[in-house]
Amino acid sequence: MKDIVSQPWSWYVSGALIGLTVPALLLLGNKHFGISSSLRHICAACLPGKVPFFQYDWKREAWNLFFVAGIVAGAALAVNFLSDNQPVKVSANTVQALADLGIVADGNLAPVSIFNFSNLFTLKGLVFFVIGGFLVGFGTRYAGGCTSGHSIMGLSTLQWSSLVATCCFMAGGFAVVHLIFPWLIKII
Amino acid sequence: MKKINDEFTERAVVHPDQCGAANDQVAAESLVGSNLKYLGMGILFGIIAVKSEIISWYRIQEMFRLHSFHMYGVIGTAVVVGAISVWFIKRFNIKTIQGEKVIFNSKPFHWGNVIGGLMFGLGWGITGACPGPLFAQIGSGLVVVIVTLISAIAGTYAYGVLQNKLPH
Numbered sequence: 001m002k003d004i005v006s007q008p009w010s011w012y013v014s015g016a017l018i019g020l021t022v023p024a025l026l027l028l029g030n031k032h033f034g035i036s037s038s039l040r041h042i043c044a045a046c047l048p049g050k051v052p053f054f055q056y057d058w059k060r061e062a063w064n065l066f067f068v069a070g071i072v073a074g075a076a077l078a079v080n081f082l083s084d085n086q087p088v089k090v091s092a093n094t095v096q097a098l099a100d101l102g103i104v105a106d107g108n109l110a111p112v113s114i115f116n117f118s119n120l121f122t123l124k125g126l127v128f129f130v131i132g133g134f135l136v137g138f139g140t141r142y143a144g145g146c147t148s149g150h151s152i153m154g155l156s157t158l159q160w161s162s163l164v165a166t167c168c169f170m171a172g173g174f175a176v177v178h179l180i181f182p183w184l185i186k187i188i
Numbered sequence: 189m190k191k192i193n194d195e196f197t198e199r200a201v202v203h204p205d206q207c208g209a210a211n212d213q214v215a216a217e218s219l220v221g222s223n224l225k226y227l228g229m230g231i232l233f234g235i236i237a238v239k240s241e242i243i244s245w246y247r248i249q250e251m252f253r254l255h256s257f258h259m260y261g262v263i264g265t266a267v268v269v270g271a272i273s274v275w276f277i278k279r280f281n282i283k284t285i286q287g288e289k290v291i292f293n294s295k296p297f298h299w300g301n302v303i304g305g306l307m308f309g310l311g312w313g314i315t316g317a318c319p320g321p322l323f324a325q326i327g328s329g330l331v332v333v334i335v336t337l338i339s340a341i342a343g344t345y346a347y348g349v350l351q352n353k354l355p356h
Binding site: 016017025027028029031033037062082111120125128129134136138148151159160162167 | 217224226229230232240243244245247249250252253255258261265267274282283284291292296301303306307309314316319320326329333335338339340344349354
């Protein structure tokens with residue numbers, strides 16, 4: 001049992017468990033699966049200012065903040081107690097494609113050559129942390145949801161707008177990897 | 189705590205507009221006690237996120253390079269299981285544990301789905317993380333991602349300020 005848990009889980013087990021989050025949250029208390037909303041609630045709780053978009057009773061939506069706090073804790077538990085400590089097996093084609101960009105697949109969660117504190121005040125840090133993060137926060141709120149709210153919750157409830165949003169998420173990702181990274185990585 | 193409860197019972201369910209993850213429970217909830225079960229759900233979700241490797245920057249690269257089926261399998265299975273569950277809830281009128289009818293909100297199309305969607309897609313490709321995995325990466329020990337998270341909060345704030353000036 002320990003072995004089964006500590007290995008990486010297959011796509012169908014992982015996908016089924018993520019899918020079950022939708023009915024679990026609905027039946028526990030009519031909560032709608034969506035994670036990017038937590039970013040909005042953090043704004044509403046910490047710095048509402050005079051912005052109408054953040055003037056609402058965030059305490060009523062606080063379940064979402066408990067949920068994301070749980071994600072941080074759950075991830076820490078999984079890494080420390082439920083892991084076989086094997087590096088993520090990346091496909092050979094991707095390893096090669098990244099090598100062509102000068103990025104070594106180092107077996108970590110993300111390439112340490114990019115994701116480390118010493119890059120914080122460099123161009124790399126500006127692109128990967130500041131601009132990347134800003135696009136995630138701005139884009140998800142503008143789109144009205146992220147991968148969880150649109151792609152999983154929205155598609156599960158057959159929302160046309162969520163299908164459009166999901167296609168645009170994918171288009172943006174493809175554009176980064178195929179059109180932007182080839183020249184961007186060279187100059188940062 | 190009493191005061192908060194009263195506040196909740198007095199209000200009809202009022203959401204922030206376009207709230208993506210609405211709370212449609214009518215029964216009163218305390219700020220901490222009622223929400224601990226969602227902390228538990230979050231812990232389970234965090235464990236799944238790590239074990240399925242969807243929080244790996246490399247897995248996202250594979251997905252956008254079409255080099256691996258893994259992410260498509262995870263998201264596709266999640267949608268199918270989610271849709272079947274929703275169908276069951278509607279078909280058999282399954283109630284919440286508080287005995288309330290499950291509410292489904294429609295998400296009407298607006299141009300933010302396209303423009304914001306593309307912007308998020310760019311951010312997803314760069315950071316290798318959507319909002320859930322951002323939190324999970326931090327929990328996994330990739331502490332520098334706190335900077336990404338703060339920037340994402342700033343992005344959400346900027347959207348809130350500019351909302352009325354943007355096409356929807």
